[in-house]
Amino acid sequence: MRLILLGPPGAGKGTQAKMLKEKFRVPQISTGDILRQAVKDDTELGVQAKAFMDSGQLVPDDVVIGLIEERIKQADCETGFILDGFPRTIIQAEKLAETLTEMNIAIDTVVDMEVNAEEVVSRLTGRSTCSDCGVMFHEESRPPKVPGVCDGCGGHLAQRQDDNRETILKRLEVYQESTSPLKEFYKKQGNLKTVAAGGSVEEIFSRVCEMVR
Ligand code: ADP
Numbered sequence: 001m002r003l004i005l006l007g008p009p010g011a012g013k014g015t016q017a018k019m020l021k022e023k024f025r026v027p028q029i030s031t032g033d034i035l036r037q038a039v040k041d042d043t044e045l046g047v048q049a050k051a052f053m054d055s056g057q058l059v060p061d062d063v064v065i066g067l068i069e070e071r072i073k074q075a076d077c078e079t080g081f082i083l084d085g086f087p088r089t090i091i092q093a094e095k096l097a098e099t100l101t102e103m104n105i106a107i108d109t110v111v112d113m114e115v116n117a118e119e120v121v122s123r124l125t126g127r128s129t130c131s132d133c134g135v136m137f138h139e140e141s142r143p144p145k146v147p148g149v150c151d152g153c154g155g156h157l158a159q160r161q162d163d164n165r166e167t168i169l170k171r172l173e174v175y176q177e178s179t180s181p182l183k184e185f186y187k188k189q190g191n192l193k194t195v196a197a198g199g200s201v202e203e204i205f206s207r208v209c210e211m212v213r
C-alpha cells in the first residue's frame with residue numbers, strides 16, 4: 001500500500017494515518033511529526049524549520065523533499081507507506097513522482113479528506129496531544145478525564161505552537177494557495193479519491209478503508 005493523505009490542517013490526516021498504519025502494517029510518514037521532533041531535539045533541521053512552522057508557513061521545498069527521499073528509501077518502506085502532510089506543493093509532488101519512478105514504484109491512491117474551514121478552526125483550537133504517546137484529545141469532542149493528562153499513559157498533554165487562531169487561519173490560507181492545486185494534479189493521474197472527513201473518527205476510518213482496498 002502506497003498512500004497519500006491530502007487535506008487541510010485539521011482534516012484528521014494524522015489520526016487516520018495512525019489507524020491505517022496499525023491495520024495495514026506500513027509506516028506512517030508525517031513531515032510535520034519529523035519536523036516537530038527536529039525542533040524538539042534542536043537539530044540543524046529543527047532550527048531551520050521552526051520559524052516557518054510557528055508562523056504557519058511551509059518549510060522550503062528542498063528541505064522537506066530531502067527528508068522524504070531519505071525516509072522512503074529505508075527498508076521498512078519496502079512494503080508500502082502512508083504519506084501524511086507530504087506533498088504540499090506541486091514542486092514536492094513532481095519531485096516525489098520522479099523519485100518513485102527511479103525506485104520503480106508508484107502511489108496507489110491519494111485520499112483527499114474534505115472538511116470545511118469552520119470545522120477545522122474548532123478542531124484545532126481545542127486540540128492537545130500527549131507528549132509521550134502521541135494520542136490526541138479535544139476539549140469538546142474528546143476531553144481527557146483529568147485536564148492536561150493523557151488517559152492512556154498519564155503523559156503530559158501539550159498544545160501545538162501553531163494551533164492558535166491566527167496561525168490556523170494562516171495555515172488554511174497556505175493550504176488553499178499551495179496545496180489544494182494538488183487535487184487537480186492527482187485527479188489528472190487518475191488516482192484521487194475524495195472522502196467526506198466529517199463525523200466520528202471511526203466513521204471516517206471506514207470510509208477511508210473502503211477507498212484503499
Ligand atoms: P497540519 O496539517 O495540521 O497543518 P502538519 O503537522 O502536517 O500540520 O505540519 C505542521 C507544519 O510543518 C506546517 O505548517 C509546515 O510549516 C511544516 N510542514 C509539514 N509538512 C510540510 C511539507 N510537506 N512542506 C512544507 N512544510 C511542511
Ligand code: ZN
Nearest residue numbers: 130133150153
Ligand atoms: Zn499518552
